[in-house]
Amino acid sequence: MHSASYRSADNQWMRWDRMEQVTLVVDDNGYADHKLAWIDDEGQIQTLKIPTVIGTDRLSSNSGETVDRYKANGVEYTCKTSVRSPINLRNANYPASVENRVLVTHALRKARLLNKPLYLGVTLSFRDYFSDQGTQIVENKQATIANFNGTGGTVEVLGSDDKANITQVECFSEALSAFFDFALDDQGEFTEAAKYTKGDVAIIDIGGSTTDVVNLIIDDTITINNNYSGASKVGVLDLKFALEKGIKQELINLGLIENSHEAEIPPTLVNEVLETGSTFFAGQMRNFEKLRSEVAGSVATKIINNVKSTLGSIGIYRAIIITGGGSVVFYEWLTEAFPNPVMLDEFSNARGALKFMRNVADGKIQAKTSKPVKKAAVD
Known part of the structure; x- marks a missing residue:
């Protein structure tokens, strides 16, 4: 991790120069969900999932307090599934975007990791990390790291003095990280x-x-x-989009929503159907299991x-x-x-990158473990 660091008795990381504890944490910044994995004060790996939903709706509590609102680069954002008009993040620049930086801050806040010194790992999809020839796409890594090391700006938590205290950032390849979740147990030993x-x-x-x-x-x-x-x-988003379209059509056929391209259904309804096959709408439970399966x-x-x-x-x-x-x-x-x-489960990329990051800091494995090459055929 750092050139001068050691592991303390409570399994946190401490820097010699400031003698402060540093928590290892990885955010797998997916288009559907952000998956977080970190090492807690007892040395155990914890995980948390936050929906990748961000917009500019101004939400507040009934006592007048802001709800999951942030400010970055002069723009206020809200990270909550009830956002009516979420920002479309399905683009190549998402890992290095302001919206991604805000969502990572939101995830860290929900995990109660703000203010703590953090060694943050973030991820890129395999082909955003490696070219077709197998070389690392350095500019993608650098842009992603710069999004979180303060170069691209910081994120303000509205209504709070809490902030992300990121001391170092590393970028990992998804899919490859999942292999380390398969290969290493929670103590960093080979399975x-x-x-x-x-x-x-x-x-x-x-x-x-x-x-x-x-x-x-x-x-x-x-x-x-x-x-x-x-x-x-x-x-998974292709499934959600198709499911939303099918649900809307069934509700139109039942006369429960208007027959219009602008017809809307509750933002959380699709997730409920995806998870359970049914949802409560217009006064009663509606079953969409057949549609979901198809x-x-x-x-x-x-x-x-x-x-x-x-x-x-x-x-x-x-x-x-x-x-x-x-x-x-x-x-x-x-x-x-x-x-x-x-x-493996949906946390394997975050968990695998975390295990790798911890083992590098422990000196158990070298930082450059992968060796991407162009190979004509399998021997």
Whole structure:
């Protein structure tokens, strides 16, 4: 981590120059949700998920206090699922955007990590981190790091003196980070599965906006075979958008909302249907399980076809590791399409990057563990 640092008895990190505790924390800044992982005062890994919803609605409590409001670069933002007109963040600049900086601050606030000195890890999708040739895209990493180290500005928590106290920032590749969640336990030791996993491994990371597919070759190093790695622009948000469209149409057919392109439904309704299959609307419970299954199956099929096209022969992989929010949403279809996959949860990128960051600080592994190369074929 720092050139002069050591680990204290309570598992926090301390800098020699200021003798202050530093908390390790990683934010996997997804398009659907921000997933946070950090090491608490007892040395345990904690996680938290915050919806990636931000807008400019001015919300306040019934006592007149501001609610989840922030100010950055002269603009006031609100981070809450009830925002009526959320900002569209599905663009290539999102990791280095002001909105992302505000959302990370919001997540840190919800985790009660503001004011504490933090060593922050942030993430980029696989193909935003590595080029098709396997080289790191340095400008993307630098822009993302600059968004949080104070270079691009800070975030004010309205109605509070709390602020993010970020002492250092590192940027990690998603999908690759998930492998470290698979390979390392919470104490930073190699898992039993990792000890026996050699050869080709597939990582399938189904996020909000993209699905990353990575072919790792595991021996005494970790190598990326870029011929069988890539990304496709499809993810959980595609399911949410299609589900929202279908719900609106059913409600229009029932005469419950106006038949208009501008017709709106409650912002949280789609998430409720996605999670439970039903929701309360217009005075009674409405069941959308059939619609949810049809839409999810359609998006899952598209994802699976893209993944298989990228990976080539599935039989060559010693392990197929599936992670991201889509690992939960599309579980039924993924477990049918791939033989005995290792199903990680949506926190695996944040947790894996955190484990890697801690082990680098501990000196257990070298900072440059991955070795991306362009390889014509699998030996």
